[in-house]
Each structure stands twice: as C-alpha cells, then as structure tokens.
Amino acid sequence: MKTITADKIKKIIAQLCVKANLELRSDVLVMLKKARNTESSKRAKKLLGAIIDNANVARAEQLAICQDTGMPVVFLEVGQDVRISGSLQQAVNKGVELGYKKAWARGKSTYSPVVVHVDIVPGSKLKMTVLPKGFGCENKSLLKMFSPTAKIEEIKGFIIDAVKAAGPDACPPYVLGVGIGGTADFASLLAKKALLRKIGTRSSKIEADLLKAINKLDIGPMGLGGKTTALAVNIETYPTHIAGLPVALNFSCHALRSATATL
Amino acid sequence: MNDKQIKALKIFDEIKLSGVIYTARDQAHKRLVEAINSGKKLPIDLKGAIIYYCGPTAAPKGKVIGSCGPTTSNRMDKFTPVLLKAGLKVMIGKGGRSKEVIAAIKKYKAVYLLAYAGCGALINKYIKKAKVAAYKDLGPEAIFRLEVKDFPLIVGIDSQGRNIYD
Known part of the structure; x- marks a missing residue:
C-alpha cells in the first residue's frame, strides 16, 4: 500500500493548472504548424500564424493562452493500492484555487468546486490531469x-x-x-x-x-x-x-x- | 474613429487600431441597457465609443493587463441595438451577429470588427494602458478603459450591413 498525502496532491494539481493555462499542448502546436504549412489561403495562414505566436507569447511571458481560463475539469486515475491521507476532494479544490491564482486567471472569479472524474484502476499510482475547458x-x-x-x-x-x-x-x-x-x-x-x-x-x-x-x-x-x-x-x-x-x-x-x- | 473613417471600411479589410476603447461583456451590457432604459446617467460616454467584448485575466507583474482576447459576440446581441441607438459606433469581438444587430449596424452607420480569436496573450502586446472605468464590482467583467496601439482587426460587418460570414 502506497500512501500519498493530500498536501502533495494539492501542490501537483496547482502546478498542472498553471502549466495547462500557460503552455499549449505540444501535440496541438505540432498540428497547428502542420496546418499552417498546408493551408493555401493567405488569410488562413496568417491567422494560424497568430495562433502559433499567441502560444509562444503565452509561454515566454507567462500569460494565459486565453483569457477564458476555462472551467477546470480534473481527471484522477487512482490505483487501488494507493492510500490517500487527508481529504482528496479538498486537495483537488484547493490545488485548483492555488494554481489559478498563479496562472493569473480572471480576477475575482472562483474556480472551485471543480468537476472531478475519478477512475479506480489496478496498481499503486495516482495519475492526475487538469483540462481547463473554455x-x-x-x-x-x-x-x-x-x-x-x-x-x-x-x-x-x-x-x-x-x-x-x-x-x-x-x-x-x-x-x-x-x-x-x-x-x-x-x-x-x-x-x-x-x-x-x-x-x-x-x-x-x-x-x-x-x-x-x-x-x-x-x-x-x-x-x-x-x-x-x-x-x-x-x-x-x-x-x-x-x-x-x-x-x-x-x-x-x-x-x-x-x-x-x-x- | 470618425464617421468618414467608419464609412470607408469594407468587410475583409484588415486594420490596425490605435486609441481609446472600452471593454464590456455580458453583465456590463445588462447594466448599461438597464441604465439607458431607466434614464440614468451612463458611467461612460457612448457617443462615438468603441466597445471591446473582453473580460481580461489579472495583470501579471510588469504588465498593464493580462490575457485579453475577444469573447463570443452573439451573447451581446440582445443588448446591442439599444447601445447603437445611444451612440455606440464600433464593436470588437469574435463570431457572427444576429440579423437585428446587422440591421442596427446599417441603420446607425456603425461597424463590427473581429479581433484574433483565442489569441489573448498576443493581444496583450497592443494594450498600452488599462484602468477600470466602471462597475468595478464585476471584477473581470468590469468596464476597462484601454489605450491600444496598432491593435490588428478585421472588418466583420461594415456600415452598409455587409457581413463577412454571409
């Protein structure tokens, strides 16, 4: 039985919120670049270029990719041999609040309680994914x-x-x-x-x-x-x-x- | 932007806007229209004004504003004809507009411009100054007064009522 503390989960969730909001997924960036190269319309090429520039500026200057920092959706895959000490639900919600503050999210908005989906899986690992959904x-x-x-x-x-x-x-x-x-x-x-x-x-x-x-x-x-x-x-x-x-x-x-x- | 400049704009034209614009989205629109309908004084002068449908993220250290791209314009459609009647001349947002809004744009010789959708970090570069002008309690939905320089925009609906999405 592996023990993971709620505090550790909170910190990781916070980091994931920041990363997801400031760094566009690399697979998405690859497909955007591919699309820019195959587009024949001049305007479409230019707009795809702006979208790619936007991702680069967001990462370099630590600005949210989009001002709509989304509703955070959290996916947890909890290994059945994992024991969590403390409240998992609280850890996720507090982690999101902490992360969204750091990601310069929209001022006074509240980001918790979030939508959480939990799957119990074999093993002793805990996989956490944050999807900020515009x-x-x-x-x-x-x-x-x-x-x-x-x-x-x-x-x-x-x-x-x-x-x-x-x-x-x-x-x-x-x-x-x-x-x-x-x-x-x-x-x-x-x-x-x-x-x-x-x-x-x-x-x-x-x-x-x-x-x-x-x-x-x-x-x-x-x-x-x-x-x-x-x-x-x-x-x-x-x-x-x-x-x-x-x-x-x-x-x-x-x-x-x-x-x-x-x- | 004066009437002559607005009249010269045609759909698909790409322009760079410099000057003062005001942000307003759902809740600010609701309040502005309520104020107009009840004859109250407005917190900003709408005569010839430019409104940007935007709710920015908080400003990181060293920046005047955060990520600040356009939000979907059609949620403002039910309020827009009233604002146009009150003197609003230029709207900036993303996506299409209702038939009623297109007709009102033509009637009041206004213009609707498109900002790069989903490019809030990039657009940050064109905002030189920002301060809350009204409805501070709305947080990111407050009305911000922005000074912009070379803000890239595309004409979406021109003063003759032509629509880029037709």
Whole structure:
C-alpha cells in the first residue's frame, strides 16, 4: 500500500493548472504548424500564424493562452493500492484555487468546486490531469440518442452538421471529442476524455474520414475560410444497450489545454 | 474613429487600431441597457465609443493587463441595438451577429470588427494602458478603459450591413 498525502496532491494539481493555462499542448502546436504549412489561403495562414505566436507569447511571458481560463475539469486515475491521507476532494479544490491564482486567471472569479472524474484502476499510482475547458466551445456540445440500427453515415452527418452550426463562434480550428456508447452521461464523459488523447497520432478510418469531410466545410481559422476547420477528430467507444446508441460530441477550440502528472 | 473613417471600411479589410476603447461583456451590457432604459446617467460616454467584448485575466507583474482576447459576440446581441441607438459606433469581438444587430449596424452607420480569436496573450502586446472605468464590482467583467496601439482587426460587418460570414 502506497500512501500519498493530500498536501502533495494539492501542490501537483496547482502546478498542472498553471502549466495547462500557460503552455499549449505540444501535440496541438505540432498540428497547428502542420496546418499552417498546408493551408493555401493567405488569410488562413496568417491567422494560424497568430495562433502559433499567441502560444509562444503565452509561454515566454507567462500569460494565459486565453483569457477564458476555462472551467477546470480534473481527471484522477487512482490505483487501488494507493492510500490517500487527508481529504482528496479538498486537495483537488484547493490545488485548483492555488494554481489559478498563479496562472493569473480572471480576477475575482472562483474556480472551485471543480468537476472531478475519478477512475479506480489496478496498481499503486495516482495519475492526475487538469483540462481547463473554455466555454465558448463547451456551449456547442451535443448529445444525441441514435437508434441501434442507425447507419454510420447518420452519425457522421450529426457531427458534421454540429460543426456547421458552430461555424466561427467557438474558435476554429476545432478539436472534436466524440463518445459513442454507454449511457447518455457516459457518452458525454467519453467525448470529453477523447480530448485528452494526443491528436495527430493514431487515427481510425472513421476519424480520418470525418476530419476530411469537416475540413471541406471551408469554415477555416476564425471562420474566415480555409482548409483548417478542425485539427483532429478523436473518437472513444464503449459497449451499449441493444435498444440504443448514444453519441456525444464535445468541442474544443484551438486552445486545447491539458496537463498530466503521475505519482 | 470618425464617421468618414467608419464609412470607408469594407468587410475583409484588415486594420490596425490605435486609441481609446472600452471593454464590456455580458453583465456590463445588462447594466448599461438597464441604465439607458431607466434614464440614468451612463458611467461612460457612448457617443462615438468603441466597445471591446473582453473580460481580461489579472495583470501579471510588469504588465498593464493580462490575457485579453475577444469573447463570443452573439451573447451581446440582445443588448446591442439599444447601445447603437445611444451612440455606440464600433464593436470588437469574435463570431457572427444576429440579423437585428446587422440591421442596427446599417441603420446607425456603425461597424463590427473581429479581433484574433483565442489569441489573448498576443493581444496583450497592443494594450498600452488599462484602468477600470466602471462597475468595478464585476471584477473581470468590469468596464476597462484601454489605450491600444496598432491593435490588428478585421472588418466583420461594415456600415452598409455587409457581413463577412454571409
């Protein structure tokens, strides 16, 4: 049995909040640079350049990547052989308060209580992830309960239509997290978790097809046209009931921020 | 910005703005419109004013303001026609606007400009001075008076009612 103190967890959570808000994820930065190189529209190239510059300025000058420092969503994977001394819930909330102060977050706003998702896993490690979720994009999230006999084309259509409807409002280029299966609530959680997976790494045929279709919509960076409407589509799946097929979609703006540490 | 300058702007034009602008987002809009509707004196002069839809983060040491990019404009749509009638001339934000707002922009010969969305750290560089002008109790949603230099913007809706997203 390994013991981890609540105080240690608080400190790590605080550090993760700072890191996530000031340093854009490296996989996102790589995909932004790739997109800038493949864009043919001059304006789209320039806007992607501004987004990349923004990430560099944020890191160098310790400014939040976006003034919307998000609603912090914390994911914990707790090994079943870990014992936590002190209150885990308090440690997470206090860690977020401490971290957000250091990340120069919006003045008087309060950032706790946060949304926490806990998974109990085998082993004796504690994995902590902080995802500061901006609400311009969170507001575009959708859930649809499909019939179990729905065709894949219907599900693709639902996702593509949602991107069309979001248009320029939620800061494209987007990263789309999709959750298929489980229950209504669980599919929504899967969609959010899908945003944590590194983008541009592994990609199924459905993900690749969707990305291609979305990037033909000509929404582009800031909604002003171009080939880069989304940087990635990440789908997570789970078995479900024979009478249903939940599909949830979680939008991320181009500032997809998260940071992880393991004790 | 004077009327002649506003009239000369066309959608897709890229400009660099220098001068005084005021931030205002959801709660400040609500209060301004309530004040106008009840005939109270406004805390800022709206005649010819420029409003930036922005709620900045706190200023780190050595900086006048924190991260300060635009927020989604359409949440302000229900308040905007009243402010335009009261003299507001220029709005800065991100994303599209409602039909009613586009019609009001045309009617009052105003203009809507787009700032680089999701680039709050970069935009910090163009803000030279910042101080709270009204509604201090709103924290980041207070009205800030900003002095900006060479703030890069794109014309989103021009005074003739043309919309970049059409």
